[in-house]
Amino acid sequence: MVSREVTISSKTGLESKMAAKLIQKASEYESNIWIQKEERKANAKSLLGLLSLGISPGDRITIITDGRDEETALNELEAFAEKGMTD
Numbered sequence: 001m002v003s004r005e006v007t008i009s010s011k012t013g014l015e016s017k018m019a020a021k022l023i024q025k026a027s028e029y030e031s032n033i034w035i036q037k038e039e040r041k042a043n044a045k046s047l048l049g050l051l052s053l054g055i056s057p058g059d060r061i062t063i064i065t066d067g068r069d070e071e072t073a074l075n076e077l078e079a080f081a082e083k084g085m086t087d
Contacts, residue, residue, distance in 0.1 A: 001064065001065070001066040001070065002064075002065055002066075002070050002071060002074050003036075003062050003063060003064040003065070003074070004062070004063055004074055004078055005060055005061070005062050006060070006061060006062075006063060006078050006081045006082055007058060007059070007060055007061075007081075007082070008055055008056070008057060008058065008059050008060075008061060008081060009057070009058075009081070009082055009083070009084050010057060010084045010085045011057055011084070012057065013055050013056040013057045013059065014050055014051070014053065014055035014056075015051075016047070016051065018085050019047055019050040019051055020047065021085050021086075022035075022044060022050065022077075022080070022081075022085060023044065023045055023046070023047060023050065025076070025077060025080050025085075026044040026045050026073075026077065027045055029065070029067070029069050029072070029073035030067050030068050030069050031065045031066055031067025031068065031069050031070045031073045032065070032066045032067055033045065033063070033064070033065050033066075033073060033077070034063075034064040034065075035050060035053060035055075035061055035062070035063060035064075036061060036062040036064060037053045037054070037055055037059060037060075037061050037062075040052075040053055041064070044063070044077075061081075063077050063078060063081070065077070
């Protein structure tokens with residue numbers, strides 16, 4: 001299991017459209033992936049879970065990955081989050 005803290009740089013935070021993009025990206029990996037904001041944690045492949053975190057622009061979140069491709073998933077999701085969740 002590996003984790004890293006990143007800042008959400010999208011202008012809208014993690015509203016439904018951005019959450020859907022993150023889910024699509026997270027679903028490319030075999031690893032289990034979670035997003036943590038403060039003490040709350042949600043599955044990165046769950047729309048309802050992500051939206052329940054209430055992530056706003058500039059918030060610091062922790063991406064947690066666990067599985068066979070955890071390092072790749074973490075590195076690519078960090079880059080994805082830091083460039084505003086655009087491909």
